[in-house]
Amino acid sequence: MTAAVMAWALSRLAAGQRVLLASVVETAGSVPGKVGARLAMTPDEQWIGTVGGAGLELKILQRCKEHLQKQYRPFGEVVRYGLNKGAKGYEVTPLDSLCGGQVTLAIEVMIPMPHVLLMGGGHCGQAIAKSLDALGWHHSVHDTRTEFSTEAMYPNAQHRSSVSVGAFLQDETLAGLRRFSDILLLGHDWSEDQERLLGLLHLFHDGKAMPDGHQGPRIGVIGSRSKWQAFEKTCLEQGIEQSILDAVVCPIGLNIGAESPEEIAVAVVAQIMASFKCVNVEASTWRA
Numbered sequence: 494m495t496a497a498v499m500a501w502a503l504s505r506l507a508a509g510q511r512v513l514l515a516s517v518v519e520t521a522g523s524v525p526g527k528v529g530a531r532l533a534m535t536p537d538e539q540w541i542g543t544v545g546g547a548g549l550e551l552k553i554l555q556r557c558k559e560h561l562q563k564q565y566r567p568f569g570e571v572v573r574y575g576l577n578k579g580a581k582g583y584e585v586t587p588l589d590s591l592c593g594g595q596v597t598l599a600i601e602v603m604i605p606m607p608h609v610l611l612m613g614g615g616h617c618g619q620a621i622a623k624s625l626d627a628l629g630w631h632h633s634v635h636d637t638r639t640e641f642s643t644e645a646m647y648p649n650a651q652h653r654s655s656v657s658v659g660a661f662l663q664d665e666t667l668a669g670l671r672r673f674s675d676i677l678l679l680g681h682d683w684s685e686d687q688e689r690l691l692g693l694l695h696l697f698h699d700g701k702a703m704p705d706g707h708q709g710p711r712i713g714v715i716g717s718r719s720k721w722q723a724f725e726k727t728c729l730e731q732g733i734e735q736s737i738l739d740a741v742v743c744p745i746g747l748n749i750g751a752e753s754p755e756e757i758a759v760a761v762v763a764q765i766m767a768s769f770k771c772v773n774v775e776a777s778t779w780r781a
Contacts, residue, residue: 501533502603505535506605506606507605509608509672510536511561511605512533512534512602512603513561514531515533516530516601517530517596518599519597520596520597521594522594524594524595524596530543530545534561536562544598556572557600567603568601571598571600572600573597574597575594606631607625610633610677610710611632611679612679614646615641617758618634618636621679621757622650624758625762632649632650634647635654642655658689659688662692667696671710674765676712677714678715697709712741713742713743713764721743724743725738746760747763
């Protein structure tokens with residue numbers, strides 16, 4: 494059962510979902526679940542496995558739901574339950590049970606490894622891909638120019654695509670996009686980036702979700718404030734809600750004075766790392 498739980502958890506992490514894993518790590522006396530018993534849960538409240546059933550499991554399932562609602566970074570805790578409503582002791586939570594023993598569980602919220610979709614395979618895309626490779630993170634690339642999405646140029650990409658923007662987006666859904674932690678619009682042509690942005694945000698709008706990195710991937714656009722203002726105007730005219738637009742980052746990258754593609758890559762990847770680890774970075778610094 495442990496192998497099945499871990500395989501399920503890893504498959505959900507690979508799909509871009511956060512996973513909470515609860516494991517029995519220590520027992521004393523009579524308890525329903527032995528050391529090694531595990532259950533895993535995702536934010537949509539799907540779960541697999543068991544830590545022993547009965548009142549203990551109900552308590553743990555509720556705790557899992559609460560943590561998944563509020564924890565967007567790696568997180569862990571150890572909890573100890575006394576399976577008797579009169580249980581006493583240091584850091585022991587009593588349960589209305591007749592088992593009489595004690596059980597200690599480790600609870601961990603696991604965050605999927607960042608998987609960045611580079612929509613634009615030019616100089617900045619190549620530099621960002623190299624920085625992502627150095628961190629062991631995943632990336633995929635899309636560029637309508639075949640020569641900018643080749644295996645030679647992006648040898649470690651999970652997926653490479655050179656179809657049109659419309660063809661790339663036509664079969665995408667909000668659920669499918671969750672395989673990416675971040676989508677960066679780095680196109681060589683502003684009109685292509687605008688088409689990408691509109692297509693992506695319509696998916697968010699129709700799915701009633703915000704691109705905040707929790708319900709869907711974060712979206713970032715390379716370029717100036719004037720470029721973003723033009724994009725914003727077009728999106729509003731096409732019915733995209735302002736609240737969805739406000740969650741898009743443009744320009745991308747921490748404000749470190751980056752100029753070359755390699756420097757921009759450092760600024761952008763650092764920004765993703767800050768979001769991934771929930772570091773409090775002031776809004777004024779989120780600019781290349």
